[in-house]
Amino acid sequence: MRTLYHLWLSPFCRAIRIVLGEKKLEYQMQTENIWDRRQEFLSINPAGEVPVLVESDGSAISGSDVVFEYLEEAYPNISLLPANPLARAETRRLVHWFNLKFNQEVTENLLGEKMMKRFLGLGEPDAAAIRAGYRNLRTHMDYIAYLIERRNWIVGDELSYADIVAASHISALDYIGEMPWEDNELVKTWYARIKSRPSFRPLLGDHIPGAPPPNHYANLDF
Amino acid sequence: MRTLYHLWLSPFCRAIRIVLGEKKLEYQMQTENIWDRRQEFLSINPAGEVPVLVESDGSAISGSDVVFEYLEEAYPNISLLPANPLARAETRRLVHWFNLKFNQEVTENLLGEKMMKRFLGLGEPDAAAIRAGYRNLRTHMDYIAYLIERRNWIVGDELSYADIVAASHISALDYIGEMPWEDNELVKTWYARIKSRPSFRPLLGDHIPGAPPPNHYANLDF
Numbered sequence: 001m002r003t004l005y006h007l008w009l010s011p012f013c014r015a016i017r018i019v020l021g022e023k024k025l026e027y028q029m030q031t032e033n034i035w036d037r038r039q040e041f042l043s044i045n046p047a048g049e050v051p052v053l054v055e056s057d058g059s060a061i062s063g064s065d066v067v068f069e070y071l072e073e074a075y076p077n078i079s080l081l082p083a084n085p086l087a088r089a090e091t092r093r094l095v096h097w098f099n100l101k102f103n104q105e106v107t108e109n110l111l112g113e114k115m116m117k118r119f120l121g122l123g124e125p126d127a128a129a130i131r132a133g134y135r136n137l138r139t140h141m142d143y144i145a146y147l148i149e150r151r152n153w154i155v156g157d158e159l160s161y162a163d164i165v166a167a168s169h170i171s172a173l174d175y176i177g178e179m180p181w182e183d184n185e186l187v188k189t190w191y192a193r194i195k196s197r198p199s200f201r202p203l204l205g206d207h208i209p210g211a212p213p214p215n216h217y218a219n220l221d222f
Numbered sequence: 223m224r225t226l227y228h229l230w231l232s233p234f235c236r237a238i239r240i241v242l243g244e245k246k247l248e249y250q251m252q253t254e255n256i257w258d259r260r261q262e263f264l265s266i267n268p269a270g271e272v273p274v275l276v277e278s279d280g281s282a283i284s285g286s287d288v289v290f291e292y293l294e295e296a297y298p299n300i301s302l303l304p305a306n307p308l309a310r311a312e313t314r315r316l317v318h319w320f321n322l323k324f325n326q327e328v329t330e331n332l333l334g335e336k337m338m339k340r341f342l343g344l345g346e347p348d349a350a351a352i353r354a355g356y357r358n359l360r361t362h363m364d365y366i367a368y369l370i371e372r373r374n375w376i377v378g379d380e381l382s383y384a385d386i387v388a389a390s391h392i393s394a395l396d397y398i399g400e401m402p403w404e405d406n407e408l409v410k411t412w413y414a415r416i417k418s419r420p421s422f423r424p425l426l427g428d429h430i431p432g433a434p435p436p437n438h439y440a441n442l443d444f
Binding site for chain 2: 046047059061062063065066067069070073074085086088089092093096097101143
């Protein structure tokens with residue numbers, strides 16, 4: 001059986017869960033507490049990070065973007081990239097934008113400070129970082145709205161990996177109740193469309209013991 | 223004419239120069255002082271980073287890995303990825319390893335502290351960061367040696383983008399005289415092989431005003 005080593009609130013792991021769902025590939029999940037630096041896991045991925053996908057034959061693929069490109073190449077029937085090389089490049093540019101810039105400016109400031117620090121016993125959340133996170137989130141939502149206004153999805157007429165990556169970061173923030181949905185109707189409508197896809201449903205069932213999501217999290221009409 | 227917006231010592235730009243050379247694609251170079259945050263440049267790449275490749279028709283592609291994947295797709299005749307999806311994934315895993323981990327643990331601690339800080343007037347180099355950079359460099363050289371010992375190149379029998387990325391970081395460190403070649407004969411032999419390729423020759427001609435390279439930098443027998 002295909003296995004995904006993951007962490008519940010990692011946007012990078014969430015993106016791969018959605019990709020596997022869109023491609024209708026079956027898998028089981030295995031939570032990996034990466035901070036334990038388990039030897040068997042490090043021998044699979046020396047970087048010690050999730051997601052790691054292990055195929056039924058034992059082949060391991062590490063890192064969300066690497067796993068994504070692998071899945072595109074190994075299971076091309078349902079593709080999450082446009083056909084044209086320039087449009088593919090634009091998709092990958094936006095994927096990097098969300099996985100580097102959005103992650104650093106928003107996800108780490110909000111999810112990192114409010115959730116992971118408490119969870120890992122790393123001390124009190126940093127109020128300045130949280131304020132910066134809220135400020136940056138508003139700018140990033142405006143950018144997403146700017147993209148969607150001129151395109152049906154983030155890169156074009158079809159859902160792509162860029163939508164999935166953006167929605168993964170947002171869904172992790174939504175799980176901890178930090179998405180200001182009232183601020184941006186366009187982004188809310190786009191997210192509602194992704195949220196209603198069958199590939200997204202497993203994420204809406206997530207329920208971390210001791211840290212349940214707010215009521216609207218799993219609600220398609222939020 | 224195809225144009226590459228770049229910075230001389232950026233390993234990310236160096237990698238794309240080598241890729242363009244391997245693929246025998248002509249281009250001109252344009253230095254972009256990204257810290258000036260020039261409006262025209264930001265309109266091409268909102269992230270404000272180099273490399274950016276602009277094709278003759280004006281199409282712009284931003285970010286080294288995105289540019290690389292684009293060049294693979296648009297100009298597939300000479301490929302720098304293996305054919306098998308798992309081997310391609312292994313190549314991309316190592317590319318991320320060097321562009322994220324090596325970059326953070328070595329390149330930024332040595333090139334960033336010793337060269338860029340001085341150049342940008344950001345104050346004195348941090349001695350602790352430099353010591354960490356030297357320590358990490360030794361570990362990373364051991365890892366490269368471990369990979370090359372069992373494979374002809376970093377990922378297999380053929381030169382791949384993983385070799386190019388690793389060599390780009392190392393060549394930037396070599397330019398500032400920070401490569402302890404005497405420490406690792408295997409890594410030196412591998413680098414000598416890359417250095418002697420025609421695609422690498424333009425880099426050996428680099429000469430930044432006010433910051434010339436050491437004599438051995440351009441020497442194939444170093």
